[in-house]
Amino acid sequence: MAASGNRPFLTETSFRVRFAETDMMGIVHHAAYIVYLEEGRSGLGREQGIPYAELERMGFSLAVSDIHIRYYEPARYDDLISVLSWIEQVRSRGMTFGYEIVNTETGQRLVTARTKHICVDHNGTVCRLPHDWIAPLTSQPQAG
Amino acid sequence: MAASGNRPFLTETSFRVRFAETDMMGIVHHAAYIVYLEEGRSGLGREQGIPYAELERMGFSLAVSDIHIRYYEPARYDDLISVLSWIEQVRSRGMTFGYEIVNTETGQRLVTARTKHICVDHNGTVCRLPHDWIAPLTSQPQAG
């Protein structure tokens, strides 16, 4: 199933917080969550049939153009966390993703975020998302 | 001089891009700029008389609650870049900073951002910004 209410292509990617991701406040450093969002996108791509590694092999990248992230509660070393990722919008030359990061065991909301991306080739020129890569999204029935 | 038009307490912090900050797209990874913003805040604190290390020694932290960052052009390994940082707002329990990251040599705009922070003690409890720490901001004449 690819859809989930108003969070289309919702995908859950879970992993434990690494020690190296903590800072002297004793909690996860705020920059680490930006990498967690990327992990969420990687997980979504693999699960929804649009693997990001494949896009890179085709000669394209999804450059990040805008991030808005809100921090609610901190994660700590060894916490099991889940990055919930979904697709908010697909445009001809870009995509927007939505996210919620939660503590997997307590369900507590840690972070919400949105990231915008534009498709560029390996010279950095903006271009259309390759049809073959994005096709799995449009061919899936969107229940919900 | 502490003020600069509508960018009060504007501070410039410059350094070179590290090799480790690049990614397989050949450019600086987008998460690295979050650390650059933090470097900008550290530079501003040192220069404006409110060093962040001092706040930590007093038992407080400025936890990040919200980041909005826009990416315009990529930086590359060995580029000299400047983080322009200023204070957008000081509240009783928090602060908001504004930023522009530019290529120091060309002046090209790479990133703009805003970060919001709340003051917490080392138990994570929200509290007022300590007066002694923040005093240098209010005692400085704001030309502009």
Next chain:
Amino acid sequence: MAASGNRPFLTETSFRVRFAETDMMGIVHHAAYIVYLEEGRSGLGREQGIPYAELERMGFSLAVSDIHIRYYEPARYDDLISVLSWIEQVRSRGMTFGYEIVNTETGQRLVTARTKHICVDHNGTVCRLPHDWIAPLTSQPQAG
């Protein structure tokens, strides 16, 4: 079973390479493997009954005193890799771990390493490994 030939308490910890861990050479940056080793130790601790998070809660840390790491082949974005970790030595005030990082799917050896650690309390004073934490290692039969 806790032992495996001359690699006592051998533990396998597997995960995928993150995009953020690559550099402009198109491969995983060499510093990322240091974090992978730490992930291996975390996995070993959880699996062998000596969770590192528990040692931290008891007021102690295993400070790294020495790392020797050899790089054979690079890992790339999205590769599934396995950190094989084992205990080379337990001393009263420290431990030594051995590692081999391999590509999980091909078995290709990427890295070998050894790390030495000393037990310190939260003031940085060297001290004995707490008996309660290390006990599970000594009570396990060492077949092999």
Next chain:
Amino acid sequence: MAASGNRPFLTETSFRVRFAETDMMGIVHHAAYIVYLEEGRSGLGREQGIPYAELERMGFSLAVSDIHIRYYEPARYDDLISVLSWIEQVRSRGMTFGYEIVNTETGQRLVTARTKHICVDHNGTVCRLPHDWIAPLTSQPQAG
């Protein structure tokens, strides 16, 4: 002057510890020093006339094959540190660097290290160090 006793081409590269480089032990995470060594090499290359960015532009990289690093004392947020870097050996297909990282203000030794590198082209094939890039090292008089 390019030489300094038994530390040929000794170069000092100084910067402040970033907040993001600390961990929950309150000190700099041990993986961050690997990046500091790389900063030391970048500084040495710029100062001794063999800029690493130039080697990359020529189509080559110095892949890391071996690191041995010893940790003596921890650095902390905002500390000013100096990476002393020198060239231990130049071979036809590789180089070895030596390092000492010290607290700039107290002189306290934090880390010593040695890293070995092999020259590879952008397909990962081992090759000779390009003569044009390495020439400045051999043309400099080596006072002792």
